[in-house]
Amino acid sequence: MTLGRLAYAHVVHPLYHFAKRDGVNRAVRELRRNQWLAANAIDAIQQEKLRRILVHAHGHVPYYRDAIDALGVDPRELAQAETFACLPVLTKATIRRNHDRLQTTALAGNRLQLNSTSGSTGEPLKFYTDDAISTYLKASVIRNKEWTGWRRSSREVSLWGAPVDASKAEALRGRVHGAITGSLFLSAYDMTEEAMDSYLSSIARHQPILLVSYPSILEVFATHCRTRATRVESLRAIITSAETLLPHQRDLIEKTFETPVFNRYGCREVGDIAHECASHAGLHVNSDCVLVEIVDGSGRPCSRGETGDVLVTSLHNYGMPLIRYAIGDRAAWSLRTRCECGRGLPLLAGIEGRSMDVVSTRSGKHIGGTYWTILLRSRPGFTQFQVVQDTPDGIRVRFVRDDRFDAGVLEYYTQRIREKCGAEFHVEFQEEKALEPSAAGKRRLVVSNVDRTLPA
Numbered sequence: 001m002t003l004g005r006l007a008y009a010h011v012v013h014p015l016y017h018f019a020k021r022d023g024v025n026r027a028v029r030e031l032r033r034n035q036w037l038a039a040n041a042i043d044a045i046q047q048e049k050l051r052r053i054l055v056h057a058h059g060h061v062p063y064y065r066d067a068i069d070a071l072g073v074d075p076r077e078l079a080q081a082e083t084f085a086c087l088p089v090l091t092k093a094t095i096r097r098n099h100d101r102l103q104t105t106a107l108a109g110n111r112l113q114l115n116s117t118s119g120s121t122g123e124p125l126k127f128y129t130d131d132a133i134s135t136y137l138k139a140s141v142i143r144n145k146e147w148t149g150w151r152r153s154s155r156e157v158s159l160w161g162a163p164v165d166a167s168k169a170e171a172l173r174g175r176v177h178g179a180i181t182g183s184l185f186l187s188a189y190d191m192t193e194e195a196m197d198s199y200l201s202s203i204a205r206h207q208p209i210l211l212v213s214y215p216s217i218l219e220v221f222a223t224h225c226r227t228r229a230t231r232v233e234s235l236r237a238i239i240t241s242a243e244t245l246l247p248h249q250r251d252l253i254e255k256t257f258e259t260p261v262f263n264r265y266g267c268r269e270v271g272d273i274a275h276e277c278a279s280h281a282g283l284h285v286n287s288d289c290v291l292v293e294i295v296d297g298s299g300r301p302c303s304r305g306e307t308g309d310v311l312v313t314s315l316h317n318y319g320m321p322l323i324r325y326a327i328g329d330r331a332a333w334s335l336r337t338r339c340e341c342g343r344g345l346p347l348l349a350g351i352e353g354r355s356m357d358v359v360s361t362r363s364g365k366h367i368g369g370t371y372w373t374i375l376l377r378s379r380p381g382f383t384q385f386q387v388v389q390d391t392p393d394g395i396r397v398r399f400v401r402d403d404r405f406d407a408g409v410l411e412y413y414t415q416r417i418r419e420k421c422g423a424e425f426h427v428e429f430q431e432e433k434a435l436e437p438s439a440a441g442k443r444r445l446v447v448s449n450v451d452r453t454l455p456a
């Protein structure tokens, strides 16, 4: 280790976190302790946090005051499973309709920050987070990353694309933060052969132990590394997130980088929900920060191993409580009741979220799934869409129109796509009455039927 690296790990990094004094350190200590408690002790912590947020919601959040009064139960009793399940499911549409009534009227120095989903699975959703949840969001990211062997002084690289993250990382503040925290940000939206070669050089200089990215992007990047017969020597772990991790992707990524993949499941609204530990026997739910329910079509809790709809309740967002929020993914509880790692946090067997392939052009550009979904939501006109690539020369966009549709939007998208993929790139729009989910129930938003030849 060079002198600079030593000074960084033992002086700069600890000073930075000490100076921030934002309560994150305290929350990290709490979460580190909680994870080793027995399952029933963790349940008790969750119940107490849930009780507190429900009492707050009833007292200070107009939408929940009405919803809880309508049930006619004492909010202090509401945390019990049977009564809690009587609360209405919160959908994205309900959040949009009740945006103001879902905010607390009692901030008491707790600041609210406006946040938004990237819009990659639908129209962007605006919501508020407060100081309390920001602290726990950061702390649970830290706890989860520690499961991979990462430490707070470790170097990492993100191959990421959400524009909100990209612009934050590129701003001066983001670059300074990146330099201090040892994180390097590379755009997942410009995956040309040249860009990937330059990423490999940047990564070799940066020497990260952790790489964070989307499964579909890592599939492209791993394939590229194989053609260059190169690997990243310093890597010790890879975190995949934001899309369903398919078995062939995990296999390719682990073989190429000779390092384990840790799957992460989370969302912007409530943060990291679940994460794999080094036993790779499922994903541990951060159940001291978020309450997860899995319910069947009639709203009843699913038994272990049975796939159902995921409802999440954030246990720390007092500014805008999201209670029984239907996030739009499907998952199943693991049949295992304990994990070899010894953590008491419950396990999910797997998640069926959105699945997004990468679109590749003949000129060697690879454009990740989130690029398409964000673009095709940037104008009104489509209620549903699916990007299908059958040949390297173009794509087909299947769509269902909404009442704000006009033909100009097709022209607009064609232009944007040709700027990205080349003037020759063929873009065809195909109107549909409805788009059905695939047999497995997955929402396949970007589907590629083009065979990218994978070197052995």
Ligand SMILES: [Zn+2]
Residues within 6 Å of the ligand: 277, 278, 279, 284, 339, 340, 341, 342, 343
């Ligand atoms: Zn474990």
